[in-house]
Amino acid sequence: MKKKISKAVIARLPRYYRYLSDLMEEGIDRISSNDLARRMNVTASQIRQDLNNFGGFGQQGYGYNVQYLRGEIGKLLGLDRQKHVIIIGAGHLGQALANYANFSRRGFEVKALFDVDPAIIGKTIRSAQVYSLDYLETYLAENEVDIATLTLPRAHALEVINRLCSGGVKAIWNFAHTDLPVPENVLVENVHLSESLMELSYRMIAETEDEE
């Protein structure tokens, strides 16, 4: 039985992965928690605590082996496995995501997009074809899809979510501006862009008032 890891710790793992990738590119083999902490603008004790959740990875007095630690965090994040990703909604945002070279470098392979617009259906974006949304059920029956990305208006997202769940999709990366009603065994990760913009706006006002 694995220990339950807090959401805050999990949310920090990708940032560790990013900094370790940078260190590798710079040719740095080994780093102390103090030096890593300074770079990341956090405390060394937070780093040690975070990584202790997974067994530590460090050797007292020797610091961390950059390549090893990056590999282990990568495994925790599932980056060593191929993930079959589809995108529902091939508008600007869907196309932007399909074009991200970084995703495939981390094992997230966008294999297909789906849309209702005849002007887009049939096109190829990077190596992924845009299919008609009518073809979704057939595609899900013939392919083991790991992640479905929703980049379509909220009303349509609510329609398509049932079709995805019926088709066996277990993880949704949701950009639609709504909370999705999904069965308990389906994971949803929301990216509500306008909410992030509103948070920024809140902080802008709060800062101004502090100065007054």
Place this chain on the structure above:
Amino acid sequence: MKKKISKAVIARLPRYYRYLSDLMEEGIDRISSNDLARRMNVTASQIRQDLNNFGGFGQQGYGYNVQYLRGEIGKLLGLDRQKHVIIIGAGHLGQALANYANFSRRGFEVKALFDVDPAIIGKTIRSAQVYSLDYLETYLAENEVDIATLTLPRAHALEVINRLCSGGVKAIWNFAHTDLPVPENVLVENVHLSESLMELSYRMIAETEDEE
């Protein structure tokens, strides 16, 4: 002196705003914290606690006036003010953001985009023109820009951030896959898309292991 509100509470405000907007569209004038809690899948006491940070907004026994509460939360989020937004990087993601009608409905007006690609410079996206990045300093001198959105590769983001800060921009909405070194008085809100995808991937693996 205003009370410091926790980041978690602030992060929840846009979701309240979204649910209240939905209620208004459904023609619902008044709602109890219990009913709102049921809809939002949170506890009524969390709602009351959250809103008490700002003075409460409710009347004992009468519930919340939907339109009033939505208006007040909107003011907290600065949605009643026009915000001059620019986008640096007019690729797919930049264009997707410039095309979001929802943003302008909430006072976030994308007025200009900047890019280095001659094929894009001079185009108009919605009502915003794409300028050459060379024109950035002039634009910042002539316009009071509230928010600069960074949708460009990380190496370029690090170059452009100094130019934005020198030009007086105080808030950055950052999609570049890096932590930006900014002066203390400049706000940064990060949207690291691949990190959100990695979190989803982590949870997918954790779920599978739980089932085993």
